[in-house]
Amino acid sequence: MSEDDERQQSPPSDLEFVSNKARNCNATGSGSGHPEFQSTYPDQVLENVLENVLHFLTSRRDRNAASLVCKSWYRVEALTRSELFIGNCYAVSPGRATARFTRVKALHLKGKPRFADFNLMPPDWGAHFNPWALAMAKAYPWLEKVHLKRMSVTDDDLATLAELFLGFKELVLVCCDGFGTSGLAIFVSKCRQLKVLDLIESEVSDDETDWISCFPEGESNLESLIFDCVECHINFEALDRLVARSPSLKKLKLNRYVSIGQLYCLMVRAPQLTHLGTGSFSPSDIAGQGDQEPDYVAAFAACRSLVCLSGFREIIPDYLPAIYPVCANLTSLNFSYANITADQLKPIISKCHKLQTFWVLDSICDEGLQAVAATCKDLRELRVFPVDPREDNDGPVSEVGLQAISEGCRKLQSILYFCQRMTNAAVIAMSKNCPDLVVFRLCIMGRHRPDPVTGEPMDDGFGAIVMNCKKLTRLAVSGLLTDKAFDYIGRHGKLVRTLSVAFAGDSDMALKYVLEGCPQLQKLEIRDSPFGDAALRSGLHHYYNMRFLWMSSCRLTRHGCQEIARAMPRLVVEVIRSADEEEMDDVVGTLYMYRSLEGPRTDAPKFVTIL
Amino acid sequence: MEVGRKMANMLGTEHDLNFKETELCLGLPGGIAVVAAGNETESSSSPKINGKRGFSETVDLKLNLQSKESTMDLNKNLDDNGSKEKSGSAKDPAKPPAKAQVVGWPPVRSYRKNIMANQKNSSEESGNSGAALVKVSMDGAPYLRKVDLKMYKSYQELSDALAKMFSSFTMGNYGPQGMIDFMNESKLMDLLNSSDYVPSYEDKDGDWMLVGDVPWQMFVDSCKRLRIMKGSEAIGLAPRAMEKCKSRA
Secondary structure (H helix, E strand, O other): OHHHOOOOOOOOOHHHHHHHHHHHHHHOOOOOOOOOOOOOHHHHHHHHHHHHHHOOOOOHHHHHHHHOOOHHHHHHHHHHOOEEEEOOOOOOOHHHHHHHOOOOOEEEEEOOOHHHHHOOOOOOOOOEOHHHHHHHHHHOOOOOEEEEEOOEOOHHHHHHHHHHOOOOOEEEEEOOEOEEHHHHHHHHHHOOOOOEEEEEOOOEEOOOOOHHHHOOOOOOOOOEEEOOOOOOOOOHHHHHHHHHOOOOOOEEEEOOOOOHHHHHHHHHHOOOOOEEEEOOOOOOOOOOOOOOOOOHHHHHHHOOOOOEEEOOOOOOHHHHHHHHHHHOOOOEEEEOOOOOOHHHHHHHHOOOOOOOEEEEEHHHHHHHHHHHHHHOOOOOEEEEEOOOOOOOOOOOOOHHHHHHHHHHOOOOOEEEEEEOOOOHHHHHHHHHHOOOOOEEEEEEOOOOOOOOOOOOOOHHHHHHHHHHOOOOOEEEOOOOOOHHHHHHHHHHOOOOOEEEEEOOOOOHHHHHHHHHHOOOOOEEEEEOOOOEHHHHHOOOOOHHHOOEEEEEOOEOEHHHHHHHHHHOOOEEEEEEOOOOOOOOOOEOOEEEEEEOOOOOOOOOOOOEEEO | OHHHHHHHHHHHHHHOOOHHHHOOOOOOHHHOOHHHHOOOOOOOOOOOOOOOOOHHHHHHHHOOOOOHHHHHHHHHHHHOOOOOOOOOOOOOOOOOOOOOOOOOOOOOOHHHHHHHHHHHHHHHHOOOOOOOEEEEEEOOOOOOEEEEHHHOOOHHHHHHHHHHHOOOOOOOOOOOOOOOOOOOHHHHHHHHHHOOEEEEEEOOOOOEEEOOOOOHHHHHHHOOEEEEEEHHHHOOHHHHHHHHHHHHO
């Protein structure tokens, strides 16, 4: 890519585009970097105009399309892309990415496949942020924002971000690991322009460093501080002072080591909050027993802008009425760590008329879901998590709850529902009542469980979902499923991009139906299903269009996977061994394959074999 | 039983099962507990017999109860070419024995699982979920207070806390077990006469009782509110308290 040879280090600025264009013109054209003819004046103008226009293009899909029009458009699009999204950190190398896109301000990277969250992959598989951090330090010194998901980030990486990027403003780490409170301490102390520090469901090791105290003194630019996943004590006095000097703070999510009394202090300091994670929502052990309780209701009432409420990590339900004043304005409520009953939920949910996102535990039972359905007519996203994630026969939520939700919440777009029993009838009802569904994830926790009323497999239920929900892009199936279910998915799931399959299907035909039928399929994750090499072969025409394929505990053999690897050179085919597997077994425990421009990665651990 | 044997034979010819191992019997094979082992099984085509129940054994025991689909599924599992069968198949409509947990199933992030487990542990430790907040009123005092009974481990601790809160009273001597000896009527009367105030509580049944009549943990579980009343008034409670105590014994 010749234009990269004279890559400029100038910060991207609309005002400078003319001079940049002039410089870039010298570098355009084929060849190995020799200065070329100056482009003629009309072409220059055209490119200037194009650049101006493309600045407005934000959707990455649109940008990808634009870059394919012609060389000129490719070039200009690359210059104007300021937010770089890479869905698989191994699909492209840091060097290649920074070479093509020279003016990136924000980087969004994803690493490990999702099934790694469920202990299906040994730790230290990879997805290290380090090479990216170093590459970007050279290529984008003006970088402002980094968003990582399922990546391994070290304390050194955090230090790099803070030290080498002077204008760094926003760090979001979702499901990441590899760092600790000492890394956080360095990061916050050196990152003077920090606006956003969001740690979401990440594993943060407790190095016993008081990182909250390391925020620099003086007025802070903080707009968002989310650390509810950090499992260590924090210095409350320091946090209190930090909140006091952060006038722009809108989002604050506390960890469970913050007591309700401390929450009160913070709320009084920051009534402008829009997003609040309440921490433990119970009194601390050292609180003076019998001391006058603060007026929690008043504190909540003062937060007139509060729209998103979460936390309740160690909830004492007696305190729940404190949140009544904010219920009417809430659009998002996360009770998924609060083991509350239907009766405890009802007085709250009955006030939440504007609720659009609701995460909850199944402790509320079908009755609680009925209450949700009765009030939350605007509900878009519902997630029901299990208190007790085991495969027993009895569960607190069932088809009754799902039916109620489908009847009450017609605008539902996304649902994740864990249950022990489900009927086809309820799923079919939801498919008809909620035509706007984009995400349907049903997890019947008992493996291979049929419809308890009819004894039938769950084929018809999921079939109805793909048939009736025309906008569906994400689907997770469960329960007893035959090949027929996958036939339905292949025939009707034309927009499905992500499919999760576990303990399902009878034969290779099931996988064939999906691979041959779903043109938009990008992410396919399968475990413990009887699909073999023949099925794998049926996807050869499609694998380059996919981000990845995961198959664990299926019926794949090594030579079957090797065939694929040979047929598709731009596919990286990883065979991942679990602890007790032999290296030369023909049987494949876990297959993880993904398209990549780089070939086999060099940082693969011993338990990974790249075919 | 016959169906079972046939099944085992069919499967056996395909997969070289060791029939001695898979021989049907109603008793427990080799003394391995049925319930505890759950359905964690090795693929039967694997030559390793490591003391776990062979797959076909579980098949046989459950064949009567299983639907057609489940039988098919079991076949499927057996066909598995030695691939690690991390999960058993459990489609027994009747309540099955406790299953061994499969890795990563259900798909709840370990982060969330850990949090729920921690919550469960801490609530189990305290014997109940949440705190035991009760209102405390004292005759003559202008305001109510609240205490969390879970913060204390004995009547003595509660007594000290209440004394701090309502500094004007002291509670009587609760005896070596920390409980009032209701059986001894005269002792009880001495106690009530000697104190200015005695603590009483409303229990689950709505009755007002003298604090100290039951073991501490039982008290924490049944106390709904506390009232510190004058000793003279408390005498009225005593006979009822004694009756209730006797009926419990």
